[in-house]
Amino acid sequence: xxxxxxxxxxxxxxxxxxxxxxxxxxxxxxxxxxxxxxxxxxxxxxxxxxxxxxxxxxxxxxxxxxxxxxxxxxxxxxxxxxxxxxxxxxxxxxxxxxxxxxxxxxxxxxxxxxxxxxxxxxxxxxxxxxxxxxxxxxxxxxxxxxxxxxxxxxxxxxxxxxxxxxxxxxxxxxxxxxxxxxxxxxxxxxxxxxxxxxxxxxxxxxxxxxxxxxxxxxxxxxxxxxxxxxxxxxxxxxxxxxxxxxxxxxxxxxxxxxxxxxxxxxxxxxxxxxxxxxxxxxxxxxxxxxxxxxxxxxxx
Numbered sequence: 001x002x003x004x005x006x007x008x009x010x011x012x013x014x015x016x017x018x019x020x021x022x023x024x025x026x027x028x029x030x031x032x033x034x035x036x037x038x039x040x041x042x043x044x045x046x047x048x049x050x051x052x053x054x055x056x057x058x059x060x061x062x063x064x065x066x067x068x069x070x071x072x073x074x075x076x077x078x079x080x081x082x083x084x085x086x087x088x089x090x091x092x093x094x095x096x097x098x099x100x101x102x103x104x105x106x107x108x109x110x111x112x113x114x115x116x117x118x119x120x121x122x123x124x125x126x127x128x129x130x131x132x133x134x135x136x137x138x139x140x141x142x143x144x145x146x147x148x149x150x151x152x153x154x155x156x157x158x159x160x161x162x163x164x165x166x167x168x169x170x171x172x173x174x175x176x177x178x179x180x181x182x183x184x185x186x187x188x189x190x191x192x193x194x195x196x197x198x199x200x201x202x203x204x205x206x207x208x209x210x211x212x213x214x215x216x217x218x219x220x221x222x223x224x225x226x227x228x229x230x231x232x233x234x235x236x237x238x239x240x241x242x243x244x245x246x247x248x249x250x251x252x253x254x255x256x257x258x259x260x261x262x263x264x265x266x267x268x269x270x271x272x273x274x275x276x277x278x279x280x281x282x283x284x285x286x287x288x289x290x291x292x293x294x295x296x297x298x299x300x
Contacts (some may be wrong), residue, residue, distance in 0.1 A: 002145065014073075014259055015070060019066070020068050020261075022063075022268055025058075025062060025267070026062070026063070027061045029274065030056055034291075035053075035120070035284070035288055036051070038180075044124050046127040047108070047122075048284070049127040049278060050104045050131075051284075053096070053131060053134070053180065054097055054100050054101065054104075057096040057100065058270040060093055061090065061094070061096075062266070062270060064086055065266060068086065068090075069262065071163065072164075072165065075163060077161040077163055078161065078164055079158070079159060079160065079161055080159070083164035084158070087164075087169055091141065091145065092135070092137070092139050093140035096134060096138045098132055098187065098229075098230050099186075101230055102194065102230070103130055103228045104226060105227075106220045107122055107195035108197065109201060109223075109298075110122055112215075112219045113200050121141065141179065141182045141183060143178050145169065148172075149175075152171045153171075156227075180266050187233075187234045190230055193229060194226060198223050201216065201223060202220060204216055222280070230266075232268060233269055236261070236265040238264060239261040241260075242261070
């Protein structure tokens with residue numbers, strides 16, 4: 001009994017630690033989103049609009065995964081129709097962030113390699129069209145998986161109470177393989193787009209000089225950071241297969257691995273977005289600093 005109590009205590013500690021990280025992340029995101037809407041320059045510029053989309057997407061995704069984490073750790077059951085809604089949101093927004101990162105990388109490519117056409121291709125109107133395309137592309141894997149699920153599930157399934165998880169909606173082994181294949185295809189296309197942008201920007205960086213060279217290398221570093229984020233998101237798709245194999249070995253090891261995967265491949269990559277554009281970007285950083293020091297200026 002003492003051993004069991006100890007393991008439950010550890011799990012509770014971990015859940016509390018995750019809540020602290022998630023709460024901190026939401027506070028930072030709320031601040032950045034507030035700053036985004038404070039200045040017209042930000043919500044009329046494509047790169048900042050896409051940045052705001054990643055912040056909103058990541059906030060929603062982490063909020064939903066955090067709910068699932070709590071339900072899973074404390075073995076709460078919910079009806080399957082509610083779990084289905086949660087699954088649809090998570091399935092779509094699993095892809096929204098990496099697809100948006102790819103769009104942001106292509107925007108940097110246009111800004112650096114095609115500066116004369118940047119105003120035309122990356123206008124506010126184009127950004128709105130891009131958001132629709134991002135969400136449409138992100139919905140395709142969910143639509144494919146759910147089409148198979150609806151064809152296989154019975155009516156009684158929706159009223160059952162279970163611990164909500166993605167695996168519930170996979171009735172056949174080949175469904176999991178199909179979902180994985182679609183995900184890997186998406187990320188292959190994204191990786192090709194990022195490598196293409198990196199190579200093109202690298203060529204411009206080598207040929208540039210002075211202030212232009214400095215700006216180009218900064219854009220190149222941004223592309224590298226996007227690639228790192230995308231890599232972490234790609235590893236996230238392999239986590240269910242690793243966890244399924246570990247579950248066959250030991251339950252506590254499975255819990256430890258799932259916790260590690262959540263921190264490393266779900267929480268961490270989504271904390272990089274505020275760093276890349278919120279702190280590294282000069283205009284956004286100055287707006288953040290002026291907002292933070294607003295009270296001090298008023299007192300003076």
